[in-house]
Amino acid sequence: MMAVGTAELKALQDSLLNTSGAAALHDRFRALFTLKSLKSEDAVAIISRGFQDRSALLKHELAYCLGQMKRTSALPVLESVLRNEDEDPMVRHEAAEAMGAISSTSSIPILKEYLADRNRSVRETCEIALAKIEWDNSEEGKKHLVEKQSTDALPSYTSIDPAPPSSKLLSGTPRPEDIDNATIHTLKCTLLDTGLPLFERYRAMFALRNIGTPAAVDALAAGFSDDSALFKHEVAFVFGQLLSPHAVPALLKVLQDTSESDMVRHEAAEALGGIATPEVLEYLKEWMTREDAPTVVRESCQVAIDMWEYENSDQFQYANGLEIVKSTAECIPPL
Numbered sequence: 495m496m497a498v499g500t501a502e503l504k505a506l507q508d509s510l511l512n513t514s515g516a517a518a519l520h521d522r523f524r525a526l527f528t529l530k531s532l533k534s535e536d537a538v539a540i541i542s543r544g545f546q547d548r549s550a551l552l553k554h555e556l557a558y559c560l561g562q563m564k565r566t567s568a569l570p571v572l573e574s575v576l577r578n579e580d581e582d583p584m585v586r587h588e589a590a591e592a593m594g595a596i597s598s599t600s601s602i603p604i605l606k607e608y609l610a611d612r613n614r615s616v617r618e619t620c621e622i623a624l625a626k627i628e629w630d631n632s633e634e635g636k637k638h639l640v641e642k643q644s645t646d647a648l649p650s651y652t653s654i655d656p657a658p659p660s661s662k663l664l665s666g667t668p669r670p671e672d673i674d675n676a677t678i679h680t681l682k683c684t685l686l687d688t689g690l691p692l693f694e695r696y697r698a699m700f701a702l703r704n705i706g707t708p709a710a711v712d713a714l715a716a717g718f719s720d721d722s723a724l725f726k727h728e729v730a731f732v733f734g735q736l737l738s739p740h741a742v743p744a745l746l747k748v749l750q751d752t753s754e755s756d757m758v759r760h761e762a763a764e765a766l767g768g769i770a771t772p773e774v775l776e777y778l779k780e781w782m783t784r785e786d787a788p789t790v791v792r793e794s795c796q797v798a799i800d801m802w803e804y805e806n807s808d809q810f811q812y813a814n815g816l817e818i819v820k821s822t823a824e825c826i827p828p829l
Contacts, residue, residue, distance in 0.1 A: 498532065507540045511547075519793055520800035522552065530559040535567055542571040550582035551760065551793045557585060561592025562654055569596060573604055576616075583613040584757045584790070587724065590616060594623025595654040597630045615724040615757065618692055622656050625693035629658065638664055650704065651735055656728065657696035660684075663704045673705045681705075682713035688720070696728065703732045708740045715744040723755035730758060734765030742769060746777055752786075760794035767798025770805035778802065 498506075509517050509525035526544075529537040544556045557575060560568040575581060575589035590608065593601040605620045605627075629635045638658065642649070642665065649665065658664055660681065662672045671677070684690060684698035699717065702710040717729040730748060733741040748754055748762040763781065766774040781787050782795035 503536055520797050523797050533563050538565050538568050550585055551790045553585040554588045557588035557592045561595030564596050566598050583615050587615045587619040590619040590623050591656055594626040597627050618724045622692050655700050657693050659704050660697045660701035663701040678709050678713055685717055711738050711740045723757050726758040727761045730761035730765050734768045737769050739771050756788045756790045760790045763794040763798045767801035770802045
């Protein structure tokens with residue numbers, strides 16, 4: 495865990511909360527992800543102060559980061575966000591998902607309460623979060639946790655996902671028969687089967703991510719035909735993890751579809767920024783400046799362009815908020 499001083503924490507807080515009124519959104523994102531990497535109680539407290547912001551995109555990302563930090567001290571603010579029915583559903587959904595990531599059984603009552611929420615994405619997220627907590631406390635979940643903690647091998651994906659991959663693709667090097675075309679077809683069928691619980695479909699989704707071949711990408715892209723905005727936004731998020739250029743055509747189609755949910759289009763934009771192939775930049779620039787683009791799409795394209803520039807640079811890491819605040823401080827003349 496990185497250790498930082500009080501002055502550096504204050505600088506990161508000022509950047510994240512835009513106390514100057516002049517901080518670019520993408521720099522605020524970098525400060526946020528730097529705080530996330532600290533995984534400290536101070537970082538949780540700073541991130542929690544950001545929910546008064548006007549940007550739904552930023553608040554959605556605050557909730558995501560609190561979940562990934564996996565500290566129970568974040569639960570009170572996440573619960574208050576979920577309970578706030580005046581908040582953007584994209585933010586509320588992310589708060590519920592973060593509770594699933596933290597996976598405390600104390601979150602079960604509130605998640606059950608909002609299974610009847612008027613917004614579909616919030617309802618579905620609560621359903622998945624409850625199933626995630628249940629799985630984490632199952633024999634398979636407990637065994638998987640022990641295996642993860644007892645190995646020195648770095649996982650391909652370090653995120654805490656809304657659902658674990660299907661059992662044979664949970665961890666370790668998969669056997670050839672676990673990633674062949676027959677397996678991909680079976681997983682695709684599970685992914686697209688709307689009669690199954692969302693949690694099981696998500697498990698197939700993350701299994702396909704772990705396979706990661708062009709055929710697996712094609713299977714995942716078929717998920718964009720679903721009628722659930724939450725489900726489609728998760729497919730786009732997975733493409734952002736995979737960083738496969740093979741996913742670019744499907745993501746561009748989603749970004750440009752004005753009839754698609756803002757939540758799905760925003761996730762497609764950020765995935766394109768992470769994949770960072772040359773042809774995506776013009777589309778990100780277009781939708782960042784189009785007056786008819788929803789705010790969350792415009793803002794996502796701004797952040798995605800910063801990600802694109804990072805991926806095509808020699809910068810060591812994206813979460814370089816400490817470097818940014820230090821360089822900014824050096825540019826300020828002494829009084």
